[in-house]
Amino acid sequence: MEVPDASGKAPLISPSSPLSGTADTLWLEKYRPQRLDDLVSHREIIATLRRMLANGTLPHLLFYGPPGTGKTSTILACAREMYGEHVPSMVLELNASDERGIDVVREQIKTFASTRCIFAAGPSVKLIVLDEADAMTPVAQAALRRVMEKYTANARFCIVCNYANKIIPAIQSRCMRFRFAPLCTEDMVPRLRQIADAERVQVTDDGMQALTQLSGGDMRRCIHVMQSTSLAAPDHRVTAAAVYTNTGHPSPQDLHAIVEALWRRELGDAYRCVAELKSDKSLALTDIVTGVHDTLMRTDLPVSAKAFLYEELANLEWRLASATSETIQMGALVGAFRLAASLVPDAPEENGGGAGRSRQRQRLAWMLQRGMSSGTRISS
């Protein structure tokens, strides 16, 4: 520990305090898979790795996939199987929090890779894990090329990243690529149950569903959310409501109410309804927009309306990405829905417009989509 405790007293927070934030209280670290057998998903990848480990024919590896799918855990488990207690001397792990410019490649990595372990009982090749490698500069990656080839006899590289296309082609072609897909619910649930049982936390079925749905196949996020929800919830029960409150995301019920209001109610009404819900639950408009998008896919609205809405929602999301006013953008959300509703001939309308009216509306929407720039469109 580099921070000496000035007073020499007992630590300020007892390690047992749930929020002290030390590594052993984070479930994520506590339940990180230690061996290849502990990994719950990606069985093909693991089987392939096992075969290669057994033959001693491990190539350079490139692991890519979204966050929380077990890339780092897999390679670390591999390392543990390969080296056992020798891991510290045989494995060099560098991640984004370390400097990884060209200097590091030239010096640290090269020094590590160019030396050979002479008294190894197990495999004699070393392992260099470059975590979050898509954050490395192309120059640094380029410098890595020759190092990888030259020291193949001494060391294997494992490049871990989210986006394979951010790794230069020259490195990609030197590695065997493995894609880590988002975890499916069936793989996640048993593991989450296991953790919940070990921590004596009660997770209801709808809570579990909310967890997996919210995480989108990201196991790390799932475990984090489960831990923080169980701490924040008054009776330490993880229910769907607690999960959504805790993460500040709109719940499916909220989203359903929003879509319902947007689709059925008159513009001003719909706006007030959404605004009220938004301020009541402190929701961010971006989350509402993405949530509405998901909800929309599951509704049975007419295809024409949906197509129009998807485009408008995408535009809205893009506008929200820069510093725009939330009120005005929310107005556009309501507006998009009203226009979409009017595209449908028998859509609910207050003043019951006829067929001519709905044709007008269609043209209006059409004009809108084409940017309303020239005066030529008004030819009526």
Place this chain on the structure above:
Amino acid sequence: MEAGTPWVEKYRPRRLAEIAQQEDVVRTLTVLLSAHSTDSGQGYASSLPHLLFYGPPGTGKTSTALALCRELFGEQPQLWRTRVLELNASDERGIQVVREKIKRFAKASVEQAGAARVAAFKVVILDEADNVTADAQTALRRTIEKYSRTTRFILIGNYVSRIIPPLASRCAKFRFRPLSADGMKGQLRRVAERERLGDLDEAVLDVLVRVSGGDLRRAVMALQSCQCSAAGDAEAVTPAAAMEAACLVPPPVLQQFLDACWAPVSPTAATTDQATRDDDQQTLFPLLLQGYPADALLQQTFEALVLGSAALDDGQRAAIAIHLAETDKCLADGADETLQLLAFTQCVQQIAAAESAP
């Protein structure tokens, strides 16, 4: 406190007990402060976790954080200098700052202050933490964890979903509810009383509450600039003055702009069209020269045209709402105000004309 201090600072709650309308938050924090302080011998407030405050602007998040620090360290300025690091969006907060400034502060050991009711740790207040890039938040993760013995973090943001989960899960979360209109009026009256503004007109209060949208800071700010322009004359504090003070476009000017939007277009007669365009120019340019901000204008146009207008039907208002949003985006990206507003008036005219055509 000197006379020139903004009221927002002058009447900022100084103790936790003074925080208005956030009873749940205050109660929990008070409990956390008192727990362990006597029996376990671990030092004052040692069981305080990292905190995450979130909620709409102007609901007292920063005030609560500062009041909490006051409870922890008392009022001595030199203690504050070494114990509290406050960073907000105006400071540089990229990954570099997290790696260097915050880390250096968090790392330093804490010297004993001697007094019994002084917490033996430091506090980093990260205001508007939801604007910190995800990369920087990731880098912060390790720092928070590693130095939690000597440093507590208070993260403040509008939306909890913008804080990355690994960070959010390390903090105890507190949600700040939007202030009710009555509660805001009460606070404004209290300020007015202390500033000897006399009895504020209910209509003025209504305007202040409406323009601030639940943001007490903005309301107090507007009240002060109101008082400044009134120059001690209590009679001069009128609803119109309040609107002016809140940087809103006054109704007559807004009406001018709306008229420009409404001017009927006859697409067949090019000359009329030309004339309308000239009219628009004339309406708009004084508007811009008077210095009214385009975003306030858009906001008010939104309220007037989309939410309030009876002359337009649902579809027209919907189309206008989307155009407003697009104009808003263009302005946010740094487009020219005159061109954008002109284009907007033209769009509204076309929409109005398209619908009224047979």
